[in-house]
Amino acid sequence: MDPYAWSWNAEALVILGATVAYLAAVRHEAVGAWRVASFLGAMGLLLAVSVTPVHTLGMHYLLTVHLLQNVVLAEWAPLLVVVGIPPVLAASIARPGVVRALTHPWVALPLWLANYMVWHLPWIYDAALESPSGLLHLEHVMYFVTGLAMWWCVFQDEPHRLGPGPRAAYVFAGFVLASPIGLVLALVPEPIYDFYVEAHHRVWGLDPLEDQQLAGMLMALEQAVVFFAVFAYWFFRFLAEEERSEDVDPPPVAA
Numbered sequence: 001m002d003p004y005a006w007s008w009n010a011e012a013l014v015i016l017g018a019t020v021a022y023l024a025a026v027r028h029e030a031v032g033a034w035r036v037a038s039f040l041g042a043m044g045l046l047l048a049v050s051v052t053p054v055h056t057l058g059m060h061y062l063l064t065v066h067l068l069q070n071v072v073l074a075e076w077a078p079l080l081v082v083v084g085i086p087p088v089l090a091a092s093i094a095r096p097g098v099v100r101a102l103t104h105p106w107v108a109l110p111l112w113l114a115n116y117m118v119w120h121l122p123w124i125y126d127a128a129l130e131s132p133s134g135l136l137h138l139e140h141v142m143y144f145v146t147g148l149a150m151w152w153c154v155f156q157d158e159p160h161r162l163g164p165g166p167r168a169a170y171v172f173a174g175f176v177l178a179s180p181i182g183l184v185l186a187l188v189p190e191p192i193y194d195f196y197v198e199a200h201h202r203v204w205g206l207d208p209l210e211d212q213q214l215a216g217m218l219m220a221l222e223q224a225v226v227f228f229a230v231f232a233y234w235f236f237r238f239l240a241e242e243e244r245s246e247d248v249d250p251p252p253v254a255a
Contacts, residue, residue: 003061003203004053009139011050022084031086039084059132061203063196064215066129067185071222073140074116078147079226082155088193091158103152105170108235112150113177115142120181126195150174154230164238167233169192175176175227182223185216 048054049069058066059071069139119139128135153160154167191197191208
């Protein structure tokens with residue numbers, strides 16, 4: 001198989017359908033162009049890891065590229081989708097009880113972490129890759145759905161409104177708890193995914209252990225960059241609010 005072949009699949013149809021549904025839902029709303037750009041950026045990323053050579057390389061050749069797919073599905077695309085949803089539409093989406101439950105901070109973050117860690121267990125990871133028309137699709141759906149739930153309370157006020165301080169703490173906790181996945185992959189001395197060990201073709205001159213180490217390092221690095229950027233945004237919002245509060249509060253009157 002050509003490692004740089006394009007691959008059309010059912011996930012691409014779902015992505016295109018979601019794009020059409022979003023544009024139809026916001027066509028009569030006063031939505032900032034930056035929100036639309038964020039949502040469309042998410043759809044573009046999803047298409048890139050679903051139909052371009054990224055998909056072929058990840059599915060047949062390189063763990064590094066497959067982990068890039070996972071990161072897009074579980075972190076980057078859900079983040080951009082949540083940012084792209086306007087508040088009125090978000091309030092409507094958050095109305096059902098199941099959404100209220102899944103997006104609660106004490107549910108969403110543990111669920112996202114557990115999902116991330118379970119799918120990276122070697123026997124489950126290999127099984128998903130060996131079932132590209134079944135289990136792999138379930139893996140991708142669960143990455144994306146738990147990613148949406150995890151980011152929801154960071155950027156949306158409904159149904160659980162958090163202040164800037166709690167949002168910053170939540171994102172920091174997510175980074176600290178998720179970072180061991182990439183670090184373990186980068187540091188273990190043997191390849192742990194048989195699927196890539198047994199791959200018949202190598203590209204980019206990487207053997208299985210080098211591929212795994214590179215994958216782990218890149219995963220840890222991207223999480224540090226993305227989560228720190230979001231943490232910094234809310235942390236500085238928190239500091240700004242505290243400063244405004246101190247300016248408004250009158251000084252105590254001496255007895």
